[in-house]
Amino acid sequence: MPDTLGGLRLAGAVPLDPKPAPPPPPVGRPGAGPAGAPAGAPTTGATGPVVVDVTEETFNDEVVARSMEVPVVLDFWASWCGPCKQLSPVLERLAAADGGRWVLAKVDVDANPGLAQAAGVQGIPAVKAVVGGRIVGEFTGAVPEREVRGWLDQLLSAVGEMPGGPAGAAPPPHLAEAHDAMARGDLDAAASAFQAQLAETPADPDAAIGLAQVELLRRVSGYDAGWLRQRLAADPYDVEAGLAVADLTVAQGDPATAFSRLVELVRRTSGEDREKVRAHLVGLFQALGDGEPAVAPARRALAAALF
The missing domain is CATH 3.40.30.10 (Glutaredoxin)
Structure with a gap:
C-alpha cells in the first residue's frame, strides 16, 4: 500500500x-x-x-x-x-x-x-x-x-x-482470531492470539505489529491526559510523563510530533532513563510499522541522537 x-x-x-x-x-x-x-x-x-x-x-x-x-x-x-x-x-x-x-x-x-x-x-x-x-x-x-x-x-x-x-488469501487462524478480538475491543484475547501466532511464526510482521498496537492501546486506556500534561509543564524532561504523552500523541494520529519529542528526550537523558526512552520509541516504531511515513526519519534522528 x-x-x-x-x-x-x-x-x-x-x-x-x-x-x-x-x-x-x-x-x-x-x-x-x-x-x-x-x-x-x-x-x-x-x-x-x-x-x-x-x-x-x-x-x-x-x-x-x-x-x-x-x-x-x-x-x-x-x-x-x-x-x-x-x-x-x-x-x-x-x-x-x-x-x-x-x-x-x-x-x-x-x-x-x-x-x-x-x-x-x-x-x-x-x-x-x-x-x-x-x-x-x-x-x-x-x-x-x-x-x-x-x-x-x-x-x-x-x-x-x-x-x-x-x-486474497485468508489470514492464519491466530491472526483472524486476533482481528476478531480487536473488533470486539477484547485486548487480552487479541494479545493472546498475536502471541500464539508469534510462537508459531516468530518473524510474522503482522503479529508483531498487532501485538505492539495492543500494548499501546492498553497503555493509553489507563492514562489521565490532563494530569500528564501538568507534569510535563512542571518538568519538560519528566521521562515517565514524556513516554505516556508520546503514546497519547501517537494514538491521536500525530506520530511525527511524538517521535520528535522522544528523540529530544533521548538527547536530554542518560543511563537507564535514556535506554528506557530509546526502547519505548522503538516499540512505537513497531506498533506503526515501516509503512508509517514518520517512522523512517525518526529512526534516522534517533540514530543521530544516540551516536
Whole structure:
C-alpha cells in the first residue's frame, strides 16, 4: 500500500473526551437518503448496501467479512461532533457515486466505544480503510472533499494492484482470531492470539505489529491526559510523563510530533532513563510499522541522537 494512504491526520478533529452534551437528534426529511445525501441518492451497489451503520455486534459481518470482497471505509462519528456533520455527507455522497466499489461503514462512537478503542480512535471524525480484515489507511478530521476523493482513489488503486484484490488469501487462524478480538475491543484475547501466532511464526510482521498496537492501546486506556500534561509543564524532561504523552500523541494520529519529542528526550537523558526512552520509541516504531511515513526519519534522528 502507498504510504500516502495514512497521510491525512488531525485536520480539525475533535477529541473524544471531554465531549459536550449531545443535542436532540435531527429530524430527517421524508424521502431523503443517508444523512447529508441528496434525496433519492442510491445507497446500494452490486455487492449490497454501500452505506451501512455498524455496531459491535455486526462489525465482523459488515466490516471484516465484507472487506474480503471490497474495501470498507470506517467513519467514526458522534451526534455532538461538528466536523463529523461536515465530513459524513461527503463520504456518503462519494460512496453512492462510486456505486459499490467500496462500502462506507458508519460507527457511532458513543454507542460503540469498544470499536473506537480497538481502532485507536482518539479524535473524530476518524476514517479508516479496511482491506482483507486489516486497516490499511486512515485520516482524521473534516478534510476537503477533493482530498477525500484523492485518498479514496489511492485506496482503490492500491487494492487493484494487490494479488487477488481484497479477497486474497485468508489470514492464519491466530491472526483472524486476533482481528476478531480487536473488533470486539477484547485486548487480552487479541494479545493472546498475536502471541500464539508469534510462537508459531516468530518473524510474522503482522503479529508483531498487532501485538505492539495492543500494548499501546492498553497503555493509553489507563492514562489521565490532563494530569500528564501538568507534569510535563512542571518538568519538560519528566521521562515517565514524556513516554505516556508520546503514546497519547501517537494514538491521536500525530506520530511525527511524538517521535520528535522522544528523540529530544533521548538527547536530554542518560543511563537507564535514556535506554528506557530509546526502547519505548522503538516499540512505537513497531506498533506503526515501516509503512508509517514518520517512522523512517525518526529512526534516522534517533540514530543521530544516540551516536
